[in-house]
Amino acid sequence: MNWEGVYHTEALKAPEAGAKVDALVSELGDDAVSASADAETDGAVSGNGFNHVTVLLHETVDMLAAGPGKLIVDCTLGGGGHTEFLLEQGATVWGIDRDPDARRAAALKLARFGSRFKVLAGNFQDVESILAQQGVSQVDGLLADLGVSSHQLDTASRGFSFREDGPLDMRMDTRAAFSARNLVNEAPEEEIADILWQFGEERASRAIARAIVKARSLAPITTTAQLARVVESVLPRKGRQHPGTRTFQALRIAVNGELDALDALLNSSVRLLGKGGRMAVITFHSLEDRRVKQFFDLRSRPEIDRPEWPAPRPNPDYCFRLLSRKPVTAGEEELSTNPRSRSAKLRGVEKII
Known part of the structure; x- marks a missing residue:
């Protein structure tokens, strides 16, 4: 091989x-x-179903500015915690996950929202083609909560x-x-x-x-x-x-192939988000966070400069506005109830061009 x-x-x-x-x-x-250490030691999972403690719930939903008439794609559906709260704000949410356990559990958990919720099978690195199959080329929001879920860690047969x-x-x-x-x-x-x-x-x-x-x-x-x-x-x-x-x-x-998938998703966000659309990404280790930070930072600068240039030049990749200069992290209350949130970092951008 x-x-x-x-x-x-x-x-x-x-x-x-x-x-x-x-x-x-x-x-x-x-x-x-x-994050792996936290999840191994502290992951809160019950014995039945796909249960996963959602991190930075309110901060993420606020960052996405979800509401009626908005189409949000949850690229990491998982236990459906973020999706459920987004739906409660009136948004339409399509959830993508490659884990069949997650898809089945979310379909049951969120069925009460009817046509405003849709489950899609696949890897978020293919989000553009997945949405194209649904006749959609532009969305109002993208969400990615990266890493392994508490359910996957807790289920011995999954081998994580x-x-x-x-x-x-x-x-x-x-x-x-x-x-x-x-x-x-x-x-x-x-x-x-x-x-x-x-x-x-x-x-x-x-x-x-x-x-x-x-x-x-x-x-x-x-x-x-x-x-x-x-x-x-x-x-x-x-x-x-x-x-x-x-x-x-x-x-x-x-x-x-988690890091390659993340790179593909970030690149897709530039094409999928309409003007005013937002993306929120939660990372749990430096390998992911560094990628997200660098991608967002580069595309949020109107100009770029290099030592060998006489003056700054327009940035051809400029298209985002940072929604927070520093990553959003869990507060004391969440840390006390969900130790897994210790490592979570939330970054977000708004499409302005």
């Missing part, structure tokens, strides 16, 4: 074993795995979590052919190390990759518990955060 085609490497290679990489990790931001043993899977779309089991058991050692470094910012990426290859040479790694034990053999447990947090995050991002 061509592993370069499975995930986006960005030419960021895992550091050599023993390399001093603390400075780079500090530059990248150490919050890259905090080291908290409970389950098949090593991690596919958000259970119909997809490529799973974490394929990656862990088939990818070359160097590729695994690069994934762990790039998508998990794991400083022990090479040592963990080496341990994975050694373990799979004895027997296939088929469960989350097996993988967690391999990681713990390299990084003994200490403190609150499980040593496998970064590894599990990295594999999940690679398996689901």
Whole structure:
């Protein structure tokens, strides 16, 4: 298999074993795995149905300025928490999700809103084609609440979590052919190390990759518990955060192509939003937040300047107004009731051209 085609490497290679990489990790931001750690420890899920604690609910809905006559696309339908509140404000909401569990649960939960709510199957990276199939090329709002849901983490059979043993899977779309089991058991050692470094910012990426290859040479790694034990053999447990947090995050991002999907969604927003339309994005780690921040910042500057230019020039990508200079984060009340919100950052823009 061509592993370069499975995930986006960005030419960021895992550091050599023993390399001093603390400075780079500090530059990248150490919050890259905090959301996963929070969810593993604190995710609030009940035993029945697709339950997920919605973060920054009021802040997100306010940012989208939802109301009657507005068409909002929730690109990460999940448990339907944001969508439900948007519908209660009178908006029409179409929810996209690649997880069939989420779609089924949302369809039941939100059926009372009738024709103002529609469930669409797919990956949000294809949002333009998904909407085109519905005869729509422009919307009033786009919402994306990124990352893994509490339901996915809590359901052992989905294979996302080291908290409970389950098949090593991690596919958000259970119909997809490529799973974490394929990656862990088939990818070359160097590729695994690069994934762990790039998508998990794991400083022990090479040592963990080496341990994975050694373990799979004895027997296939088929469960989350097996993988967690391999990681713990390299990084003994200490403190609150499980040593496998970064590894599990990295594999999940690679398996689901999450960062490439985010890039595609951001680019689509420029074409899909009409003048006055708004986009709100909630991120949970620095890899996502950095992408969103840079995309929004670049397109919210009327002019751009470079040292070699005699004067600033008009920005050909200018089309947005930032809705907040800094990311919106959870207040004390939400933090006390939903620890998962600790890592959430909300950014938004309004289309002005």
